[in-house]
Amino acid sequence: MSSTSSGRRRHAALHLFLIIVLICAVIAAALYVGFSLVAGKPTVGDPRCTVVSAQGTTYTFTPEQTRNASIVSAEALARGLDQRASVIALATAQQESELRNIDYGDRDSVGLFQQRPSQGWGTAEEIMDPHYATVAFYNHLEHVDYHSMSVTQAAQAVQQSGVPDAYAKHEDSSAALTDAFHGAQPAMLNCVLDPVDASPSTSEGSASPAARADEAVVGLTRDYGDTLGGVRTEGESAVVEPDDSESGWAAAHWAVANAERLGITRVSYDGRTWDRGHQTSTRFSPVPGWESAEELTPEGQAAPPSPQVVISTATSQDPA
Structure with missing residues (x-):
């Protein structure tokens, strides 16, 4: 009789353990999806783009983010600027808007770079054009000695942001995007x-x-x-x-x-x-x-x- 009771207890304990594992897995999946949405990243099954850096790190973006990155990076090449200019611009756009062309922001800020009409960046309609906003950013960056600055310092010199140290975390992913749109490595982007x-x-x-x-x-x-x-x-x-x-x-x-x-x-x-x-x-x-x-x-x-x-x-x- 005691053997039967012991077996039942083991079975119940195993059943409880499996339920706990299942609950933890569901919570982990929910957290993953939640963090992905907060970060502006696509979840599994959504249309998505990936870029692999020269160091083998993979970065994932939505098609909209990737398309906007192509505009920002290509403009640097068209202007005869080097890859560092593109990295600075992309890091700025990632921090300011997550590379999305949004029509809202702090006070009157809008667009990829969260530029403000009241600060002379152009009209809201103009700034909402990613090409216009990108050209405006580079027009300012070219007047900064960005080669002697860190990415954060150069971005802050243009943006005058209230969070001046936030750009550095996007430097590596911006370098990978720049390599792709400047053709530094083959087959980097999918x-x-x-x-x-x-x-x-x-x-x-x-x-x-x-x-x-x-x-x-x-x-x-x-x-x-x-x-x-x-x-x-x-x-x-x-x-x-x-x-x-x-x-x-x-x-x-x-x-x-x-x-x-x-x-x-x-x-x-x-x-x-x-x-x-x-x-x-x-x-x-x-x-x-x-x-x-x-x-x-x-x-x-x-x-x-x-x-x-x-x-x-x-x-x-x-x-x-």
């Missing part, structure tokens, strides 16, 4: 997005692929100026003839970052391809990211890498 037809944030969702390709050419030229090389439309694709490998990867990463907005479905450069439809994962396989031509060819035999960046907006394609 985005997992909804299909084009199911993406409600695609502003050109009803436009033809050819029209979306034209818009990609306009966007590349607007953001990078003439620093990438030749940019043109070919049918349902935008094509970049880069001046060098860095220019090519800058354009390729920009295209992935802007894929949700422009309805871009595939980007190919230097023997690697980002295919929007392939960016799914299972419990046992990671998101593929950029795939080599050999991986995308059934026979494993691919043509030599193209020197062009090909940005496709077609919704269905033959295998590469």
Whole structure:
């Protein structure tokens, strides 16, 4: 009899232990989602973009954050500024708005950099244009000896923030984004997005692929100026003839970052391809990211890498 009671007690204790473990797991998952939302980061299953630094650290952003980062970083290149200027600008935008173009803030602050109309940054409507806000930031940064300053000091010299020490924590992620949009390393940036037809944030969702390709050419030229090389439309694709490998990867990463907005479905450069439809994962396989031509060819035999960046907006394609 005592043996039976002892067994029941052990069974009850085990049952209670499993319940406690389950409750802890639920709480941990809820906290993870909560912290992700507070930090402005996408949760698992949401469209998201990741950038991997040269040191192997992975940073995750929403498509909107990544798209805004491409504008900020490309403008530095277009102005002939170095990567440090881009890092400072991105760290500032991360701290001020989490790289979101918000229409509210402290007092009359709005936009990516939380610039204030009352302080001479422009009208609220102008500041809400990410390109205008970015240009305004660099106009001020160029009058600062930022090479002799830390990221925080340089950002504070422009922003005059009430929290002057908050920018430093974004330096590493800003450096990774800068490397991607300046083409310092290949295949650094990947985005997992909804299909084009199911993406409600695609502003050109009803436009033809050819029209979306034209818009990609306009966007590349607007953001990078003439620093990438030749940019043109070919049918349902935008094509970049880069001046060098860095220019090519800058354009390729920009295209992935802007894929949700422009309805871009595939980007190919230097023997690697980002295919929007392939960016799914299972419990046992990671998101593929950029795939080599050999991986995308059934026979494993691919043509030599193209020197062009090909940005496709077609919704269905033959295998590469």
